[in-house]
Amino acid sequence: MADSERLVSALLDGDHAALAKVITRIENRQAGYRRLVSALHEHTGSADLIGITGSPGAGKSTLVDKLAKRYRDRGDQVGVIAVDPSSPFTGGAVLGDRIRMASTAGDMDVFFRSMSTRGNLGGLSTATADAVKALDAFGKDVILVETVGAGQNEVDIVKTADTVAVLVPPASGDDIQMLKAGILEIGDVFVVNKADLQGADKTVQELRSMLEMRDRTGESWEPQILETVATSGEGVEELVDTLENHVAWLAESGTGVEHEKRRYAEEIRRLLRDDAAGLVEAEIGRLGGIDKLVADVADRETDPYSVADRVMEPLADCVEEQDR
Amino acid sequence: MADTETATKIRTLVAKVGLDGHDRGAHVIARAFRDAGFEVIYSGLHKSPDEIVQAVVQEDVDVLGISILSGAHNTLVPRIIEGLEEYGVFADTLVLVGGIVPEDDRAELHEAGVDAIFGPGTPMEDTIDFVREHVETDDGR
Numbered sequence: 216m217a218d219s220e221r222l223v224s225a226l227l228d229g230d231h232a233a234l235a236k237v238i239t240r241i242e243n244r245q246a247g248y249r250r251l252v253s254a255l256h257e258h259t260g261s262a263d264l265i266g267i268t269g270s271p272g273a274g275k276s277t278l279v280d281k282l283a284k285r286y287r288d289r290g291d292q293v294g295v296i297a298v299d300p301s302s303p304f305t306g307g308a309v310l311g312d313r314i315r316m317a318s319t320a321g322d323m324d325v326f327f328r329s330m331s332t333r334g335n336l337g338g339l340s341t342a343t344a345d346a347v348k349a350l351d352a353f354g355k356d357v358i359l360v361e362t363v364g365a366g367q368n369e370v371d372i373v374k375t376a377d378t379v380a381v382l383v384p385p386a387s388g389d390d391i392q393m394l395k396a397g398i399l400e401i402g403d404v405f406v407v408n409k410a411d412l413q414g415a416d417k418t419v420q421e422l423r424s425m426l427e428m429r430d431r432t433g434e435s436w437e438p439q440i441l442e443t444v445a446t447s448g449e450g451v452e453e454l455v456d457t458l459e460n461h462v463a464w465l466a467e468s469g470t471g472v473e474h475e476k477r478r479y480a481e482e483i484r485r486l487l488r489d490d491a492a493g494l495v496e497a498e499i500g501r502l503g504g505i506d507k508l509v510a511d512v513a514d515r516e517t518d519p520y521s522v523a524d525r526v527m528e529p530l531a532d533c534v535e536e537q538d539r
Numbered sequence: 540m541a542d543t544e545t546a547t548k549i550r551t552l553v554a555k556v557g558l559d560g561h562d563r564g565a566h567v568i569a570r571a572f573r574d575a576g577f578e579v580i581y582s583g584l585h586k587s588p589d590e591i592v593q594a595v596v597q598e599d600v601d602v603l604g605i606s607i608l609s610g611a612h613n614t615l616v617p618r619i620i621e622g623l624e625e626y627g628v629f630a631d632t633l634v635l636v637g638g639i640v641p642e643d644d645r646a647e648l649h650e651a652g653v654d655a656i657f658g659p660g661t662p663m664e665d666t667i668d669f670v671r672e673h674v675e676t677d678d679g680r
Binding site for chain 1: 550577580
C-alpha cells in the first residue's frame with residue numbers, strides 16, 4: 216500500500232497534515248492502519264508521556280494549556296490528546312477542550328488533537344496509545360493525554376502514560392468517588408487545582424491521609440501533592456518540575472523500562488485477543504452463524520460446551536499442526 | 540478481523556472567527572451536528588484565521604463550518620482558505636459559512652472556495668443533509 220508508506224514518510228518529515236491523517240486512520244481503525252502503526256514503532260520511544268485525569272470541571276484543559284505553554288517556553292515540542300465522551304445515543308460528540316488552548320494559540324509546535332470515546336469498539340485505549348505513537352514518531356518531546364477520570368476506559372488510557380497526574384478540585388467531596396474509580400492508585404502526582412478556592416488545604420490533607428493508606432510496596436516514588444491555580448498559571452512551574460522529577464526517577468530506578476515492558480506485553484495480548492476473536496467469529500459464520508447454533512442449543516440438539524468445542528476444533532488443529 | 544472493522548465518523552469544526560461574539564448560532568449548529576452523529580470540535584470565540592487553520596489541520600476535520608455575523612467574511616474567509624491551501628488540506632475539507640452574508644457577497648465567497656452558505660432561518664436538516672451528501676471522508680485508499 217504505497218499510500219500509507221507515503222503518509223508515514225510525510226509524517227516523519229514533519230508534515231502536520233500527514234500526522235493528522237495518520238491519527239484519523241488510527242481512530243477509524245481504517246483498512247491498513249495496523250501497517251501504519253507498525254511502521255511508526257521504530258521511530259518512537261523518545262517522548263515523555265504524561266496522563267492527566269480528574270473529574271469534569273477540575274480544570275484539566277486549562278491546566279493542559281498552561282503546561283503546554285511552559286514546555287514550549289523550555290523549547291520542547293508538545294503533543295496533546297484530549298479525550299471527551301461521545302453520546303451513547305447518537306455516537307456524536309461535542310469536543311470542547313480546544314477552547315482552552317489559548318496560551319499557545321497559533322503555535323503549530325503544539326499539536327492538539329481531540330478524540331471522542333466512540334463508545335462501541337471498547338478499544339479506545341488502543342487508539343489513544345497508537346495516536347501517541349504517531350506523535351512520538353513525529354518528534355514530540357512531551358505528549359499530554361487528557362481524559363475525564365470517570366471509569367475503567369479512562370483509567371486504561373492514562374495507564375498507557377509514563378507519568379500520571381490526577382487533578383482534584385478543592386472541597387469536591389469526591390474522595391469516595393476517586394476510590395471507586397481506582398484513580399487514587401494510578402496517580403504519581405496529585406494536583407489540587409483551583410487552590411485559591413476555599414477548602415483547598417483540607418483537600419490536600421485528605422489526599423495526604425488517603426495516599427498514606429495506599430500500598431506502593433516495591434516502588435520508591437512518593438506520590439506528590441501540589442497546588443495550582445491553572446487560570447493564573449500559579450504552581451505550573453513547580454508541577455512541570457515535579458513531572459520532570461518523576462520522569463528522571465523512572466529512568467534512574469529502571470521502573471520506566473519495567474512499565475514499558477508491561478505495557479507492550481499487555482498490548483500484544485490485547486491485539487491477539489482481538490485477532491483470535493476475529494478468527495472465532497469467522498468460524499462461527501462457517502458453522503451457520505450464532506443464531507443457528509443458539510437454536511440448536513435451545514432445541515437440546517447440542518449444548519454450549521459442544522458448540523465451543525466444534526468452533527475451536529479447526530483452530531486447535533492448526534496450532535497442533537504447527538507444533539509438529 | 541479487527542483490521543477491517545472500521546469506525547469512520549464525520550468530523551466537523553464549528554468555528555467563530557474575528558471579533559464577533561455572537562455564538563448562539565454556533566452552539567445550535569454544534570448541537571445539531573452532534574445529534575446527527577457527527578463529532579464536533581468547537582473553536583470557542585474570537586479565533587484568528589490562523590488558529591482556525593491550525594485546528595482544521597490538526598483535527599483533520601472533514602467539514603469546517605465558519606460562523607460569522609460581523610460582516611467581515613470577505614476578509615476572514617479567504618484568509619482561512621489560503622491557510623488551508625498552504626497545508627494542503629483545502630481539497631478534502633468541505634467549507635461552509637453560516638451567518639449574515641449579503642446576497643452581493645455570495646459569489647465572491649463561492650469563488651474563494653466556500654462550498655455552501657447558510658443564512659438565517661436555514662432549517663437545520665438542510666445543513667446536515669448537505670454535509671452528508673457532500674462530505675468525503677478519507678477511506679484509506
